Amino acid sequence: MRGWVEKLKGKGVAFALIALVLVTSLAGVWEELELSIYDGWFRLRGERPAPEDIVVVAIDDRSVGEIGLLPWPRQVHARLLEKLKEAKIVCFDIVFDTPGTPEDNAALAAAMKAHGRVVLANMFSFEQGAGEMYQVPRFPVKQLAASAAGIGFANVPEDIDNVIRSVTSVDTNTYGRPFPCLSLAALLAEKGLNPNSLKYAGNSSLAAGDLLIPVDKKNQVLINFWGPAATFQTYSYSDILNGRVSPDKFAGKAVFIGYTSASEHDYVVTPFTRGNMVLSGALPTPGVEVHASAMATYLSGEFYKRAPLTVNLAILLLAGALSMAGVARAANPIRGLLYLLAVMAAVSLGVFLSWHYGRYWVNLASPLGLGMLIYTGMTAENLVRTEMERRRTRALFARYVPPAVVADLLQHPEDIVLGGMRVELTIFFSDVRGFTSFSEDKTPEYVVQRLNEYFTEMNAIIFKHGGTLDKYMGDGIMAFFGAPIHYEDHADRALAASLEMLERLKELNKKWEEQGEPLFNIGIGINSGPVVVGNVGSPERMDYTIMGGEVNLASRLESMNKEYKTNIIISDRALKYLKHKEKLPGEITLLGETSVRGMVEKVLIYTVKTEKASEAE
Numbered sequence: 001m002r003g004w005v006e007k008l009k010g011k012g013v014a015f016a017l018i019a020l021v022l023v024t025s026l027a028g029v030w031e032e033l034e035l036s037i038y039d040g041w042f043r044l045r046g047e048r049p050a051p052e053d054i055v056v057v058a059i060d061d062r063s064v065g066e067i068g069l070l071p072w073p074r075q076v077h078a079r080l081l082e083k084l085k086e087a088k089i090v091c092f093d094i095v096f097d098t099p100g101t102p103e104d105n106a107a108l109a110a111a112m113k114a115h116g117r118v119v120l121a122n123m124f125s126f127e128q129g130a131g132e133m134y135q136v137p138r139f140p141v142k143q144l145a146a147s148a149a150g151i152g153f154a155n156v157p158e159d160i161d162n163v164i165r166s167v168t169s170v171d172t173n174t175y176g177r178p179f180p181c182l183s184l185a186a187l188l189a190e191k192g193l194n195p196n197s198l199k200y201a202g203n204s205s206l207a208a209g210d211l212l213i214p215v216d217k218k219n220q221v222l223i224n225f226w227g228p229a230a231t232f233q234t235y236s237y238s239d240i241l242n243g244r245v246s247p248d249k250f251a252g253k254a255v256f257i258g259y260t261s262a263s264e265h266d267y268v269v270t271p272f273t274r275g276n277m278v279l280s281g282a283l284p285t286p287g288v289e290v291h292a293s294a295m296a297t298y299l300s301g302e303f304y305k306r307a308p309l310t311v312n313l314a315i316l317l318l319a320g321a322l323s324m325a326g327v328a329r330a331a332n333p334i335r336g337l338l339y340l341l342a343v344m345a346a347v348s349l350g351v352f353l354s355w356h357y358g359r360y361w362v363n364l365a366s367p368l369g370l371g372m373l374i375y376t377g378m379t380a381e382n383l384v385r386t387e388m389e390r391r392r393t394r395a396l397f398a399r400y401v402p403p404a405v406v407a408d409l410l411q412h413p414e415d416i417v418l419g420g421m422r423v424e425l426t427i428f429f430s431d432v433r434g435f436t437s438f439s440e441d442k443t444p445e446y447v448v449q450r451l452n453e454y455f456t457e458m459n460a461i462i463f464k465h466g467g468t469l470d471k472y473m474g475d476g477i478m479a480f481f482g483a484p485i486h487y488e489d490h491a492d493r494a495l496a497a498s499l500e501m502l503e504r505l506k507e508l509n510k511k512w513e514e515q516g517e518p519l520f521n522i523g524i525g526i527n528s529g530p531v532v533v534g535n536v537g538s539p540e541r542m543d544y545t546i547m548g549g550e551v552n553l554a555s556r557l558e559s560m561n562k563e564y565k566t567n568i569i570i571s572d573r574a575l576k577y578l579k580h581k582e583k584l585p586g587e588i589t590l591l592g593e594t595s596v597r598g599m600v601e602k603v604l605i606y607t608v609k610t611e612k613a614s615e616a617e
Contacts, residue, residue: 013377014324018317021370025316025363026309032161033365039163039271041355047227047272051296053088053253056234056288058260063238070264074104074144076241077257078111081118083240086251091119091186091295093154093258093266093288096140105143112147119186120144121154124171135173150195152185156268156290157220163269166220167294169206169213170198178206183294184213190254214303222304222361223290223297228272229283232292234260254295258288304359312363319347319367323374333379340375344368425482426494426528426574427546427554428467430458430501432475433521433562451475454520457504465497470545476558480546483533491528491577498524498568499585499608523567525558527551528574549599556596557605564591564607572604584608 024030057080064070074096084090096108112118123138137153139145153171156164170178178198180188188195193209201207205214215221226232237257239245259266267284270293297303307315322343330336351364432438432454439447455472462469462479466487470478481497482490501524509519529550535542550573557569569591581588586608593602 011324011328011378013381014320014327014374017373017377018320018324018370021316021320021366021373022313025313025366030363030366030369033369034363035159035161035163035165037364038165038355038361041352042225042271044352045356047231050226050232050292051299052233054232054292054296054299055250055253055255056232056286056292057084057237057240057255057257058234058286058288059237059258059264060260061262062236063241064261064263066238067241070259070261071098074100074108078107080237080241080257081108081111081115083243083247084250084255085115086247087115087117087255088252089117089119089149089186089190089254090115091121091182091254091256091291093121093182093256093291095121095123095138095154096144097122097138099141105141109143109147112144112149117149117189118147119150119152119182119189120148121182122151124153124155124174137174150180150185150189152180152182154182154287154291156181156287157218158268163271164290165271166222167290168218168220169215170219172219178219181294183291183298186254186256186291186295187211187298211298213298214305216306221297222306223294224300224302224304224359225270225272225293226296228270229285229289231272232256232289254292256288256292256295258286258291260286260288302359304355304361306361307363312366315347315351315362316367316370319343320370320374323371324378327375327378333383336375336379340371344371347371421533422530423483423486423533424490424528424530424577425480425486425533425546426490426526426577427531427551428462428477428479428481428494428498429525429555429558430477430498430522431558433523435475438518438520450517454508457508458501461497461500461504465493465500467493467497468544471543478555480531480533483546484544489579491526491574492579492583494526494528494574495568495570495578495584495608498526502567521567523558523561523569525554525556525561525569526574527554527557527571528577529553553596553599553603560594560605564605566591566607568608570606570608572606575606 021030059070067076077092077094081090120140122140125136125138127134127136139151140148145151153168155168157166157168158164167181167183169184170180172178177196178200180195180198185195188198188208188211191209191211193211195208197208199207201212204216205212206219207213213221235245235249240247266287268287268290270285270290273283273285323340326339326343327336330339347367348364351362354360354362442450455477458477459469462477465481466485467479467481468483470480472478481487481494487493501522505520505522512519527550529548531546531548531550533546534544536545536547537543553571553573557571560569561567570588575588588606589609591605591607593604595602
């Protein structure tokens with residue numbers, strides 16, 4: 001259980017962020033960003049040559065200038081149809097729903113019948129009545145409708161950001177059967193298929209003859225866009241009407257006729273025309289080109305399909321898991337960022353390739369957003385946790401080890417031994433001989449002042465050699481070497497500190513003697529072995545200390561100095577841990593074998609005889 005807790009440590013923020021992004025993704029918060037990225041794929045792919053068998057006839061400003069103000073007499077359109085008699089199909093993106101004159105209607109109807117492959121547009125408007133919204137169809141006048149090879153609605157759906165990315169292939173609200181959109185009606189007429197033959201083939205496609213068109217639950221299909229405005233071959237209406245363009249240009253082609261004049265405001269935003277038109281050089285797209293793009297998509301079969309919710313959620317969770325794993329394993333924020341960027345690049349590349357080659361649209365904004373949030377959250381949480389640990393480490397060890405060791409611990413926290421661990425180290429005990437008699441006739445202030453002076457000097461030496469001050473016990477000192485930072489030469493450090501303490505005591509005694517004050521003599525016990533080290537106490541007060549039989553032995557050795565009239569006693573166990581006996585400033589002398597109270601086995605004890613140590617006795 002503890003192992004799992006350690007593995008999950010620091011990942012709580014990541015799990016919370018994954019849950020947050022999942023919820024916001026389901027709520028549609030990321031949708032506009034997803035749509036923008038989808039548009040970006042088109043711009044990244046770039047423009048492609050539009051199919052040559054689909055062209056646009058533009059009712060542009062020049063045509064208005066030459067022919068006259070709109071709307072034109074329908075006889076004008078009849079004359080145009082005569083010029084387009086070789087076209088495979090002609091589709092008007094114009095709703096002829098106003099009555100018109102009988103002569104005009106008759107002329108256009110006759111031209112349509114003569115051509116035989118003319119498709120007209122209708123519109124659905126929405127009106128409110130009795131508290132409800134009604135869909136009201138606007139159809140061409142009957143005379144024209146009867147002469148048409150097909151009729152389709154010109155309404156095109158906009159997404160929440162007012163961009164057109166799809167067309168509604170059929171409407172089922174008005175007639176109770178699939179009624180085609182303008183581009184699909186043109187396709188059916190081109191293939192000689194009756195619009196009434198349209199039917200659902202399962203829940204996700206429409207069928208008519210050999211046609212099979214995928215649709216979603218809204219009867220919509222994501223269409224391909226070959227580029228911005230004028231990507232399809234476009235001819236001016238007046239150029240054709242006045243003979244400046246040969247009718248042969250339209251032989252065997254599908255011709256879409258619609259407004260591009262600024263006065264008609266029939267412009268839409270597509271994936272290629274979003275953003276700043278001036279800076280990007282992308283002109284607004286006339287609505288007629290959307291219908292041309294839709295028909296080209298139907299003919300080529302290059303439909304785009306959006307991944308279902310389950311796939312998008314799976315990609316989101318995968319991106320979150322990879323980001324969390326990488327950031328958690330990174331040694332520092334820079335490496336975490338590099339890993340995150342690698343993951344984001346891989347996911348982005350995979351999504352683009354899926355879109356480009358498979359025409360399969362997978363969400364990317366939410367996975368990228370989740371990755372960035374996980375990196376930011378985990379990095380911030382790790383920095384806060386690290387700072388809290390640094391403060392805790394500083395507060396914990398500042399009393400026990402010198403500032404330099406604290407700084408080293410903060411730089412290398414992996415070296416810290418904090419609790420409940422068995423560690424091999426060296427234990428040090430010292431005590432002032434005859435301190436009780438010394439303090440009997442002294443004032444408390446003097447005793448404290450003398451002890452503070454002594455402890456200050458001794459403590460500095462312990463810290464100098466990397467020792468940890470465990471506690472002061474009256475006039476005694478307990479310390480250990482080898483934790484919280486482990487040193488292989490912990491026994492050498494303890495013995496070196498002991499010899500330097502005796503040397504420093506000699507200097508203190510000389511000063512006190514000159515001042516006419518009593519001198520100090522100390523005994524030191526050193527033992528090495530495995531002990532339990534860690535924080536011991538209550539939540540209100542904890543001490544970093546050591547426990548075990550080896551600690552008790554070191555304490556007993558210190559007290560035996562009086563019996564052997566020595567200043568240092570070292571156990572044979574500590575002697576085994578010494579790495580550099582040859583560097584000692586004195587000779588290690590065997591004192592003998594002794595029984596220690598509380599221990600079964602006898603212990604060999606030694607001392608170090610030096611000239612300086614002898615002078616301090």
